[in-house]
Amino acid sequence: MNDLTIWITIITFLVTLGFILWRPKGMNEAIPAAIGAFIVVLCGGVSLSDLGIIAETISGAAITIMATIVMAIVLESFGFFNWVAEKLAAKAKGSGIRLFWYVNLLCFLMTLFFNNDGSILITTPILVMLLNNMGLKNHQKIPYLLSGGLIATASSAPIGVSNIVNLIALKIVHMSLYLHTAMMFVPATLGLLLLVGLLFLRFYKVLPKTIPTKITGLSSKSYHPLKPVLQHGSDKDRSRFMRNVLLFVFAVRISLFVASFVNIPVSLMAVFGSLVLLAWRWAYLKIPPGDMLKKTPWYIIVFAFCMYVIIYGLNNIGLTDWLITFMQPIVSGSLLHASVMMGVLLTVLSNIFNNHPALMVGTLTLTHMHLDLLSLKIAYLANVIGSDMGALLLPMGTLATLMWMHIVRKGKVKITWWEYVKITGVVIPPTVLFTLVVLYYWVSWLFGGVLQQ
Numbered sequence: 001m002n003d004l005t006i007w008i009t010i011i012t013f014l015v016t017l018g019f020i021l022w023r024p025k026g027m028n029e030a031i032p033a034a035i036g037a038f039i040v041v042l043c044g045g046v047s048l049s050d051l052g053i054i055a056e057t058i059s060g061a062a063i064t065i066m067a068t069i070v071m072a073i074v075l076e077s078f079g080f081f082n083w084v085a086e087k088l089a090a091k092a093k094g095s096g097i098r099l100f101w102y103v104n105l106l107c108f109l110m111t112l113f114f115n116n117d118g119s120i121l122i123t124t125p126i127l128v129m130l131l132n133n134m135g136l137k138n139h140q141k142i143p144y145l146l147s148g149g150l151i152a153t154a155s156s157a158p159i160g161v162s163n164i165v166n167l168i169a170l171k172i173v174h175m176s177l178y179l180h181t182a183m184m185f186v187p188a189t190l191g192l193l194l195l196v197g198l199l200f201l202r203f204y205k206v207l208p209k210t211i212p213t214k215i216t217g218l219s220s221k222s223y224h225p226l227k228p229v230l231q232h233g234s235d236k237d238r239s240r241f242m243r244n245v246l247l248f249v250f251a252v253r254i255s256l257f258v259a260s261f262v263n264i265p266v267s268l269m270a271v272f273g274s275l276v277l278l279a280w281r282w283a284y285l286k287i288p289p290g291d292m293l294k295k296t297p298w299y300i301i302v303f304a305f306c307m308y309v310i311i312y313g314l315n316n317i318g319l320t321d322w323l324i325t326f327m328q329p330i331v332s333g334s335l336l337h338a339s340v341m342m343g344v345l346l347t348v349l350s351n352i353f354n355n356h357p358a359l360m361v362g363t364l365t366l367t368h369m370h371l372d373l374l375s376l377k378i379a380y381l382a383n384v385i386g387s388d389m390g391a392l393l394l395p396m397g398t399l400a401t402l403m404w405m406h407i408v409r410k411g412k413v414k415i416t417w418w419e420y421v422k423i424t425g426v427v428i429p430p431t432v433l434f435t436l437v438v439l440y441y442w443v444s445w446l447f448g449g450v451l452q453q
Contacts, residue, residue: 064267
């Protein structure tokens with residue numbers, strides 16, 4: 001590959017990344033990604049045959065994520081999330097500290113049930129509305145919103161299906177969703193518990209000790225979408241309906257892991273679940289599925305495909321060869337060393353270049369290093385921890401965090417990058433290091449003998 005192609009590919013990557021993080025006038029991130037991908041293909045950095053490989057790699061992940069987002073949109077049609085916020089306020093029973101724990105539990109479950117971007121897009125506006133209706137001051141709102149945003153984004157680590165880039169990386173390393181979760185759920189969840197504990201200690205003095213117990217304007221039966229169905233029923237009927245919907249979503253989520261275990265395409269189960277939920281909504285609310293064409297953020301597929309095209313171009317011009325030379329001594333030591341150093345490296349790369357390209361580059365590099373199976377798995381999972389948790393150190397580390405900043409400011413809650421970093425600089429580094437160490441001990445104890453056979 002000639003020098004001109006190499007330089008065009010590198011410059012295109014850096015300029016594209018700059019526009020994605022800057023997003024002038026609210027530009028959709030898929031636009032600079034698409035332009036960058038077109039330039040990389042045009043200059044010969046990626047061939048037409050490469051495009052076929054890329055499409056095959058990301059198709060299952062993209063379909064799974066889009067089906068999950070469709071399910072979230074359907075639940076929003078039911079008024080499910082406003083109903084949850086109402087229950088959240090009631091469960092707090094006037095305690096600001098209790099509300100803190102419930103907010104973080106909600107954000108954790110939302111990411112597990114849907115995905116990190118969906119969790120940010122759905123829960124953040126609801127939390128802003130809830131906190132504004134409570135009449136809290138700006139500095140009292142930040143602990144709930146910031147901790148919720150961090151937990152929602154970091155919660156994509158325990159299960160691969162909660163983040164599109166994690167799903168793409170799984171495909172690259174030929175790792176099943178079931179195995180990823182078996183190896184990662186315990187370490188990542190323990191890491192999340194440490195993170196929320198550190199956040200609580202950091203925010204304890206700021207958290208309001210008492211909050212209003214009667215919150216209005218969140219969810220009212222008088223305007224609730226399900227009124228035509230439940231107009232002769234009670235709040236109990238409505239709660240029962242919401243519970244049944246939640247149980248169905250949970251069953252669909254479980255089916256993804258079952259499908260992965262028995263080698264059925266995960267995307268197939270995700271699509272089936274979203275179609276059933278769409279039919280359910282059509283029957284109850286008389287809303288045909290056509291609105292999904294407008295409400296579903298299809299640009300996510302374009303963004304994921306085009307970013308991978310650019311990363312694949314970097315791979316073709318020799319970036320992975322250089323990284324292999326740099327990373328081989330890191331990964332070739334002890335498994336503990338591999339886990340900690342790879343996680344730290346991906347944390348640094350994610351905060352410089354954003355976690356999407358960082359994880360893709362790191363994963364592609366690992367596949368060319370001819371590692372034994374156990375080393376490859378631990379190094380890959382360490383990459384995920386660095387890109388899902390470590391990337392939270394700076395707001396630019398993840399697109400989800402940038403979206404969170406935008407939504408919070410739109411809700412008239414003031415928080416600067418410096419205020420953000422003052423918190424994350426204290427809680428993120430120990431959380432990442434702790435999770436990486438636990439990952440090593442967990443995988444070595446539970447799977448070491450099996451994977452080395």
